Amino acid sequence: MTDDTLKCSRCGFCCHYWLNGKFKRCKHLVRLKNGNTLCRVYKTRLGKVIDYNPITKKNITCNPRLSIMFNYKGCPFNNPLWEDFKDETKLTEATD
Numbered sequence: 001m002t003d004d005t006l007k008c009s010r011c012g013f014c015c016h017y018w019l020n021g022k023f024k025r026c027k028h029l030v031r032l033k034n035g036n037t038l039c040r041v042y043k044t045r046l047g048k049v050i051d052y053n054p055i056t057k058k059n060i061t062c063n064p065r066l067s068i069m070f071n072y073k074g075c076p077f078n079n080p081l082w083e084d085f086k087d088e089t090k091l092t093e094a095t096d
Contacts (some may be wrong), residue, residue, distance in 0.1 A: 012037030014065045014071040016091050019053060023090050024048050026062070 015026040015037065027050060028040045039045055062073040071078035079093040085091075 007076040008039065009063075009074050009076065010036040011072060011074065013075070013085070013088060013091050015039065015078075016070050017051065017060055019051060019060065024051065025091075028062075075076075 011023070012029050012031065012053070015029040016023045018024075021043070026039075026079050028048075029044065030040055031037050041048060045062045046064060048062045049059045050062055052058075053060055065075075065077045066079075069082045071082050072085050073088060
């Protein structure tokens with residue numbers, strides 16, 4: 001385990017992305033019975049293609065948490081310079 005996995009609260013919010021007007025949950029994100037999440041491809045996730053955006057004609061790839069400049073409730077990687085993510089219910093209701 002690395003330092004980031006030890007600190008992560010495993011909410012899974014940073015494993016969502018915006019596509020076609022709604023949030024989608026990464027296809028590698030698994031929700032456990034206790035409500036926590038984990039990534040099936042954690043060790044090789046960064047840079048991995050997770051979807052395709054037909055509007056921009058570009059692949060959507062997994063990026064480090066620190067490149068997602070939103071604060072999520074309880075996330076140890078939050079930064080006071082970032083904006084708080086306002087509507088986390090959109091993430092909990094996101095589709096695969």
